[in-house]
Amino acid sequence: MVDTTHQESPATGGPKPPRKHGRRKVIGAGVGVLAAAAAGAGVWWGTRDTSGPATPAAPQPTPHTWQPRAHVPAADLDSKWIGVQTHDVAVAQQFEDYLGRPLNCVVVFGAETDWPAIEGPWFAIDAPQGQDWAQWVRDDPDNHTLVISTAMVPKNPDDDWRARGAAGEYDEHWVKFGQNLVDAGLGSSIVRIGWELNGKWYATHYVGDTADKREQWKEYFRRIVKAMEVEGSNFEVDFNIAEGPQNSVSIEDLYPGDDYVDVIGVDVYDSYISPIDPTARWQAKDEKVNSISAVVDFAASRDKPVSFPEWAMVASGSTQGGGDSPEFVNQMADVMKAANLRYQAYFNTPDGGVGMTLADAPNGSEAFLKRFGASGDVVPDGS
Numbered sequence: 474m475v476d477t478t479h480q481e482s483p484a485t486g487g488p489k490p491p492r493k494h495g496r497r498k499v500i501g502a503g504v505g506v507l508a509a510a511a512a513g514a515g516v517w518w519g520t521r522d523t524s525g526p527a528t529p530a531a532p533q534p535t536p537h538t539w540q541p542r543a544h545v546p547a548a549d550l551d552s553k554w555i556g557v558q559t560h561d562v563a564v565a566q567q568f569e570d571y572l573g574r575p576l577n578c579v580v581v582f583g584a585e586t587d588w589p590a591i592e593g594p595w596f597a598i599d600a601p602q603g604q605d606w607a608q609w610v611r612d613d614p615d616n617h618t619l620v621i622s623t624a625m626v627p628k629n630p631d632d633d634w635r636a637r638g639a640a641g642e643y644d645e646h647w648v649k650f651g652q653n654l655v656d657a658g659l660g661s662s663i664v665r666i667g668w669e670l671n672g673k674w675y676a677t678h679y680v681g682d683t684a685d686k687r688e689q690w691k692e693y694f695r696r697i698v699k700a701m702e703v704e705g706s707n708f709e710v711d712f713n714i715a716e717g718p719q720n721s722v723s724i725e726d727l728y729p730g731d732d733y734v735d736v737i738g739v740d741v742y743d744s745y746i747s748p749i750d751p752t753a754r755w756q757a758k759d760e761k762v763n764s765i766s767a768v769v770d771f772a773a774s775r776d777k778p779v780s781f782p783e784w785a786m787v788a789s790g791s792t793q794g795g796g797d798s799p800e801f802v803n804q805m806a807d808v809m810k811a812a813n814l815r816y817q818a819y820f821n822t823p824d825g826g827v828g829m830t831l832a833d834a835p836n837g838s839e840a841f842l843k844r845f846g847a848s849g850d851v852v853p854d855g856s
Contacts, residue, residue: 539699541732542710547813550736550778553852554578555845556620556818558783560596560604568821571831573847578618578663580782580818581606585624585677592649594621597657607657614658620711620782620818622665623650624677625693635686638693644700651701651708660706663816665782666697669715669740671727671763680727687722691729698733709815711780713738714768717745717761724763724771736815737772738780741765741805742827743795744787751800769812781809781817786837788828797833799840806844810851 556578557568569576584590596606596619610617626634626643637643654660667678670690680690698710712734714724728734746754759766772779786801787794795801809817819841821830831838844851 539702542735544731544776547773547776547778550815551813552778552816553809553814554618554816555852556580556816558818558820558822560606562603562605562609565609572842572845574852575616577616578620578816578818579606579609580620580622580665583621583623585626585628587627588646591623591627592646593653594623594650596621597653597659607659610662611658614661618661618663618816619659620663620665620816621654621659622668622713622782624675625667625697626677628677630677635681635689635693638696639689641696643693644696647697647700648703651703651706654701654708655703655705660708663709663711663736663780664701665711665713665738666694668711668713668738668782670713671722672715680722687727691727694729695733698729709735711736711738711782711815713740713780713782714763715739716741716758716763716765716768721762724768728771728775731775731777734775734777736780737768737775737777738782739763739765739768740783741781742783742785742787742820743798743801744792744826746793746795751795751798751804754795755801755804765808769808773813778813778815780815781805783818783820785820785827786829786831786834787826788823788833790828792826792828794828796829797836799836802837802840803844806840806851 554577555572556576557565558580559565559568560581565576565579581596583594583596595601596604600607606619610619625638631637651660654662667675667680667690669675670678670680673679673682681687694712702708710733712728714727716739724737741758743754746757748754748757758764761767769779784805786796786798789796819831820827823829823833831841843849
């Protein structure tokens with residue numbers, strides 16, 4: 474199970490208009506949305522061990538000439554999709570029932586046990602029963618999108634992994650990664666390369682604590698983007714940080730460049746804030762180096778849409794969670810409504826230090842349904 478216990482964020486009539494999906498438009502409505510399931514829903518995380526390494530028997534990848542990201546105005550990508558993190562299709566269906574509207578996107582985590590597990594993600598190669606997300610996308614490719622969170626190297630990496638990645642040592646693994654996703658029908662997924670990159674809790678993709686390491690990390694990120702874009706792929710790349718000053722480096726100094734990023738994301742949890750009053754808590758969050766408003770403003774300055782791939786209320790206790798907080802839900806909803814929002818996904822599991830689900834928060838759940846449900850104002854029908 475992946476350690477998502479964060480220091481600042483615990484632990485992520487008539488035909489409808491074309492759906493805006495990254496640098497392409499797909500016919501079909503992006504209505505969609507999901508949200509919260511029953512408490513105790515099962516989740517598979519990225520470091521799970523399988524019965525053996527995933528060794529895909531895929532054909533050799535087709536050479537592909539990489540092109541920089543075409544500029545698409547953020548307003549044109551403002552889909553305001555709602556999603557959820559889960560690894561079980563049945564849980565996603567429960568989320569749909571809870572929300573009273575169709576499911577749009579799901580956030581999953583790839584394994585990081587070894588290179589074969591990264592190259593051939595479990596949801597693309599021999600998916601377990603009830604967790605075949607490639608089939609879920611193939612069932613409705615116009616309306617279903619998978620958000621894939623992937624480490625940059627296998628677990629227990631050598632200290633010089635950033636430099637080796639920047640030098641191209643790992644390129645072949647990312648070519649295979651891209652090809653396996655395309656072969657599985659997941660070539661239009663959103664990919665969170667090294668999610669929560671500023672979190673020291675992730676040895677497999679932490680950006681680093683020196684300027685040299687951060688520059689190597691950025692170059693490796695760029696190489697991954699280039700390598701995984703094989704023939705037939707149309708990935709969206711989400712550059713995703715964790716909210717708050719996990720280190721003193723701001724998002725501006727971590728960014729790998731517009732040519733390699735489609736979406737700028739931030740994970741937000743209502744935790745590690747000392748004020749009890751919800752208004753004071755929100756103000757304290759806004760004072761952080763990489764606060765929500767700082768990330769939204771930075772995305773706007775690059776004319777990129779923003780995402781919230783993980784966000785949740787957090788149970789009170791050692792993580793200073795705000796508990797059942799409709800105020801936090803409404804504060805987040807207000808930000809999402811005002812921003813050019815690509816997608817957002819609620820982290821509806823007690824795992825990773827969150828300690829609660831929407832089922833445990835009747836007041837927050839009521840606010841969530843009012844803002845994101847069938848008649849919610851954040852994700853209008855037909856969006």
